Amino acid sequence: MTDAVQNDSLEQALNTTAYAVPLPVDSAGDAGASKALQTVLQIKSSKTEGRLRKAIPILKRAVRKINEGQYRSAAQLGLEALHIDENLAMANHVTAIALDKMGVASFALELYERALKLDPNEPEVYQNLGLLAWRMELHDVAEQFFRIFCRMMPNMVEGPNNLACVLRDKGLFNDAIEVLRTAIYANQESALLWNSLGTVMMEQTNFDNAILFYEQALQIEPNLARAYHNIGYCRATEGDHKTALEHIQKALDLDVMPDNERAESEHARAVSLIGIGKLDEAWEAYECRNNPRYSGATCYSIPAKKWDGEPLEGKKILVVGEQGLGDEVMFMNMGHDLIDRLGPEGHLTIGVVPRLKTLFERSFPKATVTPHATIRSNGMPLRGCPHITDWESYDYWAPMASVLRVLRTDISDFDKPGGFLTADPDRVEHWREELEKLGPGYKAGLLWKSMLMSAKRSKYYSPFSQWKKTLRTEGITWINLQYGDCEEDIARAEKEFGVKIHQLDIDLKNNLDDLAALCVALELVVGPMNATTNIAAGSGTQVAIIGAPNAWPYLGTGQLPWYPTAKVFCADSISDWKPAMARFNAWLEQEVSGGGKTSVAGAA
Incomplete structure (x- = not known):
């Protein structure tokens, strides 16, 4: 029996809430839509023998659970099939897909690789491995798997699309363009490829050509929401947030995007609302940054009630730093006002990057400052405040920027002289x-x-x-x-x-x-x-x-x-x-x- 199948940590993972790292928005393919799953459903048990015959009914149930989005149940069924025969390539593949979709990335990776060793001629395993590696920011590994997939499936546009996008993310723009140019020559009606070519131009700040390619994609596929989103992203990067909002809203109104793409567009919309200063609407919209389907989201392990706009007077609240270190500093522009809002009966605890602790303690002497800690859990950042033990005393906790919803709803709220940090x-x-x-x-x-x-x-x-x-x-x-x-x-x-x-x-x-x-x-x-x-x-x-x-x-x-x-x-x-x-x-x-x-x- 494989270590993955026997590992107690896997059993624990199956009983723990996890989030899968979202697919990159310009990716093509989804492990949950693998043709291998349909192949399992089409196998007739009566025409199989031995252990495979026992495993097939279980694997079919697992595939149906994947199709229903019940990934934990699917993974448990997959493990049951592996207990019958750990050397069934399809059982390893199906179980890997279920684990992948539920966010147990490390074990999914192990079972994908095992499926590959048992059946090195299954192209979708290479693609699924590439997609998982890409999501985990293992770009060199992803590139290798996508290149193999391209060789095995030269007529599928998903391969060159994903390969080019990984090359783009590595900064190898000319290589990415060459991959896409070759693929487009053979697939001129692929909106997907034209859109991805636009993203390569965008990352080189060649906005005019980027938008031309996005528009070409829309001519081919008028409901390609990601192309509207990408035009909006171009305009926002140029600083034209009003035009950006028009295109992003078009993408959202089409209502055809998968969850991960919609999360990106909702976040882009919120950022552009902030960018034009519509703060009363913007900060509420900005809460979408905490959606685990958004690629920049951080998950939190904090055993307290999350604040959602309740009155703060007299309350004890923990605000936790988010995004980059500079953002933690910037968002604490509201720190002294938050302390005043809590009043003498309330109390503020600030969770920050450990390097900021001394500076923040001097700057906010009425608050408690504690370090937060972040780990990568199956590719997702997971943040907590391990030094806090009296969680029962807290009324609320909130990501730092969430409090801006009540303290910075108008530009005039920022009208305060000097700095808010106190140097030694x-x-x-x-x-x-x-x-x-x-x-x-x-x-x-x-x-x-x-x-x-x-x-x-x-x-x-x-x-x-x-x-x-x-x-x-x-x-x-x-x-x-x-x-x-x-x-x-x-x-x-x-x-x-x-x-x-x-x-x-x-x-x-x-x-x-x-x-x-x-x-x-x-x-x-x-x-x-x-x-x-x-x-x-x-x-x-x-x-x-x-x-x-x-x-x-x-x-x-x-x-x-x-x-x-x-x-x-x-x-x-x-x-x-x-x-x-x-x-x-x-x-x-x-x-x-x-x-x-x-x-x-x-x-x-």
């Missing part, structure tokens, strides 16, 4: 003394990218080459605030630009409390929106953001209402950062020539 005054003084050792002049902190520069994220950042004029601005001493792998860029700045970017003795990634103090000691912090610029602006430091066009955190204002001391220099187009950099450089020269630090309320 002793460390601020320490860093001022260290900066003085570098000589007189204007001291500015610099960032230019995210630590996670994936193919999809890189388009939101101005290329380092375009920082040349900025770095050469007279009178500025530049301080490195960029964490992660940046040695090559710093060396390039000195060699090619003739500018030294000073590196101080500080752990920029992990010691965020000290980072806040350093930012407050500086005259200015410059960079894209990331964890560091959020901390700097939240601490009341003057911050210049080189940002994407009309990004949703601007709330339709063109600036950042979350941070009164931040100034946004917004790109006209995400594919052309030069105008934004030129406007920033002109402002910076004027700022420096003014001499001395701009007075900022709330800065230490």
Whole structure:
């Protein structure tokens, strides 16, 4: 008997609520619709022998349960069939599909691989493995399985579609285009392929061609909701949220999308509502981010009642950080107001990334700050607050942004001076003394990218080459605030630009409390929106953001209402950062020539 069949952890998994990682929205194929399942139903038990004859009736029941969406029952039946004969390829495959659909990814992967060893000539196993690996962000593995599927099934468009999309996600755009071009030549009426070609163009910020390809897909298949969604996504990325909403709503109104695609469109709609500043409607819509069918969702393991708009006065509530570290900082713009709303009889506990704990404890002394922890459970992020033990004392818990529904329903709610974080005054003084050792002049902190520069994220950042004029601005001493792998860029700045970017003795990634103090000691912090610029602006430091066009955190204002001391220099187009950099450089020269630090309320 296989380890997977005998494993007690599998029995436990079958009795635990789990969510399957949603399929990528541009994928083709679904394990639950595999032709292999129909093949099982068509087998006549009377024409089989031995153990297979005993297993077939059980497998047929399992397939029917899969078709009914009762994946746990299907998996249990599949295991029953495997107990009869663990070497039945179809029993391994059917059970893997059931486990896959119910979200038990690790065991599904094991049984898929076992089915493959028993019957290496079954193409759908390769496709299902590729889809599962893709969902688990194992892109190299997914690519290998999709390539095999393409060779075995050269006339099926699902293979080249999925292969090209994985290549796109790896940033291999030319390879993806070549795969799609070849497939489209043979399948010119495939709306699926034209749509996926549009997504490759989109990720390269070639919006005009992307939309042409989406429109071609719609000419072939007018009800292809994902194409309308993708046009909306294009427009939102360009900053045109009103037009984006029109196309996203078309996708939703067609009412033909599977759950995972609908979840993506609902989220896109909510983000664009935030992007145009319709906050009273937007924050309610934004609750869709917690739908486990949405690819960016986090699941929570918190044994308390989830808050859903109930009165907060006198209540004890836990708010848990969500999304990225920078988002946790930004959303806590409402922290002091939430404490006031709870009143003297209530209490706030804040669950945050452990690196933020010290800074948040000083900034919100009336609250309890506890670290949250996140694990990957079958490919899905699962978050909890393990240090809390008195759960019975809590009235509610909520993801951090959910509280915005009652505390930030209008732009005027953000009209508060200075910062909401409090840097350590002793460390601020320490860093001022260290900066003085570098000589007189204007001291500015610099960032230019995210630590996670994936193919999809890189388009939101101005290329380092375009920082040349900025770095050469007279009178500025530049301080490195960029964490992660940046040695090559710093060396390039000195060699090619003739500018030294000073590196101080500080752990920029992990010691965020000290980072806040350093930012407050500086005259200015410059960079894209990331964890560091959020901390700097939240601490009341003057911050210049080189940002994407009309990004949703601007709330339709063109600036950042979350941070009164931040100034946004917004790109006209995400594919052309030069105008934004030129406007920033002109402002910076004027700022420096003014001499001395701009007075900022709330800065230490």
